[in-house]
Amino acid sequence: MLRISGQVAIPENEIELQAVRSQGAGGQNVNKVATAIHLRFDIAASSLPQHYKTRLLSLRDHHITKNGIVNIKSQTYRTQLRNKTDALERLQQLIRSAMVVKKKRKPTKPSKAAKKRRLDSKAKRSQKKAMRGRVSFED
Template sequence: MIQVTPDITLDENEIRLYFVRASGPGGQNVNKVATAVQLRFDAARSPSLPEDVRARLLRLAGRRLSTAGELIIDARRFRTQERNREDAMARLLDLLRRAAEAPKPRRPTRPTAASRRRRLEAKRRRGEIKRLRADG
């Protein structure tokens, strides 16, 4: 079990890791060794996620989400499979923790009497300037 937050845990079986060849620099090594990691997590159907967290995760995932509702994280930053695997897991956990935070409810506010007074005074001054310009 992977602890995401105090009340959310993921079963390791829900995460699938695929190792692929990375592109970019690395010489002959890059052509021979599958060091890049593709992590896949079925966010749309995961039994570990509460419904509100799932909705926020799907919104946060953006283009990392497949049409089937699968979250795909590509990690190819490092030259070793192990470091890329850790990087992919860290990125998944970071995304899940951000989705677990409930948004702060917006409380509507009203302008203070002083700010209303300042606004109207500024409008009056501007109108006065324009009126004087028209008369002259």
């Protein structure tokens, strides 16, 4: 049982875990032992509430395919158990991130004092640069 929140949990039979061989350097251990975990989770066929499913399917995440299947591969650790817990945690974080509602931005304008400060600093900068010009000797 993968607990998402107080009321929402995913049964383990809905999550497909497969042990595969890791990629990259590691010598004999990598070539012989299947320590990496490939996790597959079908959003549409899951027992998640409907609003969770719609929010997950609308996410723009590279782990979610067009068919609504979450693919996560974990091969960071040397043991299969740690990779399994890592993959499940990443799935949990993905589902939780889909449920976070971003605050709507309220457009603001600078105050009169801020506008005045900005214009004053521009005038000072302009004066400073004007003083850098050629010096003329008119007598």
